[in-house]
Amino acid sequence: MIPELLAGAVLGGGVALLAMLLTRPQPGVAATLARIDRSRSRSALTQSAATSKAEGRLDRARHTIGARLEAEASVRGWQLSRTRTDLAVMNRTVTHHLGTKALLALAAFVWFPGVVTLLGFASSVGVPLIVAIAAGALGFILPDLQLRREAENRRRDFRHVVGSFLDLVAMNLAGGRGLPEALMAASSFGDHWAMVRLRQALSNARIMGWTPWESIARLGEDLGVDELRDLASALALAGDEGARIRSSLMARAESMRRKELVDVEGAAGESSQSMLLAQLLMCIAFLIFLSYPAISQLS
Template sequence: MIAELAAGAVAGGGLALLVMLLVQPQPGIAATLARLERGGRRSAVTRSAAGERTDGRLDRARESIGARLESEATLRGWQLSRTRTDLAVMNRTLTHHLGTKALLGLAAFIWFPGVITLLGYSNSLGVPIVVAVVAGFVGFMLPDLQLHRDAESRRRDFRHVVGSFLDLVAMNLAGGRGLPEALMAASSFGGHWAMVRLRQALSNARIMGLTPWESIARLGEDLGVEELRDLASALALAGDEGARIRTSLMARAESMRRKELVDVEGAAGESSQSMLLAQLLMCIAFLVFLSYPAVSQLGS
């Protein structure tokens, strides 16, 4: 009974996916405007990274499947905001990510039940079907988990660079430069990817006729870095009202460094607790190993 139910669920899910792919919905106005806005704000770094991929058969299949899935998501108005933000931080395209998810889920769906069947661990059809569904779901969701973890690591790296960037801006302001010139000069130091993104955002602001703080706010929204949006608000206040910004920027940089130090100390404390727990488990296992012969002799 379980095998029939599992087979029916898999067949029904496959038919539902097939119908969703075949039926082309009409995109709404909000979805169309969001797609156009994302296309206009796509960075040149992302386009160049997309052009550097190899033209292998697997890559072409991944790009084709990913493009179809991205088209379906756009037509149905699925924003995928968190995924797009993480991809912007990692400098990857949504097409590449969706193609990877689909191929990895399909590979897990086929490989794991095949191994179970070949090794003879199951004499019925229900177990391989259940394993296939679970493995396919895990394989499909695994790239999202890996992407989010890597994106959070790069965001921490970006926040560290922003603190140094604020110090450089304050130094340029102390040298008599105006705020826009100080921002551009500070972003010109170093070849770190975060500095490159800041420099690119400020350069695009000149081309698009935006103020530097508006461009920084857009970059913070695209990358999901709240500190950049707060910085843009402070810079807008200074640019519009002529407030003294140098002391404020130095204080903000110091605050970011203190917060980063607290986060590092918290991570170190968690690692210490994990090591203590591992040592405790090793001691318990060693005590069990020593006491097992005596306990076994008492039982006999």
């Protein structure tokens, strides 16, 4: 009875998904404007990278499926804010990510049930079906988990660079430069990706007619880095009211380094605990190995 119920549930879910894809709702004004803004904000570098990655057959399929899914999400008003923020940190496109999710879910949905069937673990039709559903769901979620982990590591790297950037700004202010000039000069040091993003944001501020701190706030919002938004607020206060920004920037940089040191010490403590747990498991396994011959003789 259970395989029939599962088959009916899968069939009903497929029909519902097909009906949802075929019935395209009319996009609202907010969704249309957001789609236009996203298409305008894509840089030429990202577009050329997406085009070069779509040269192979598999990459073309991923690009096509991802573009279709992105269009559906835009039409239905699905913002995918967290995913877009993580992709902005990794400098990847939503199309590439959605295409990867779809292809990986499809491959897991087909491959794992076949392996279960070939190994002889499928006593009924329900077992491969359950394995297919679980594997497809896992394949669809796995790219999001990997993206979130990589984005957090990249944000940590970005915060480290921001601390050095603040020290450079304070040094330029001590040299007699104004705040906008000090920001631009500090961002010109080094070719690290975080420094490049800061330099691009400040250059775009000149082109668009924004203030430097407004551009930094936009960059912090796009990347999901709260420290940049706080920095933009402090810079806006300095630019509007003439606050003593040099000592404030040095104190902020010291606070960020102290926080980073605390995070590193916490990660080291977690690694130490993991190593202790692994050693404990090895000792237990060794004791079982030594005591097994004597225990087997008792029986």
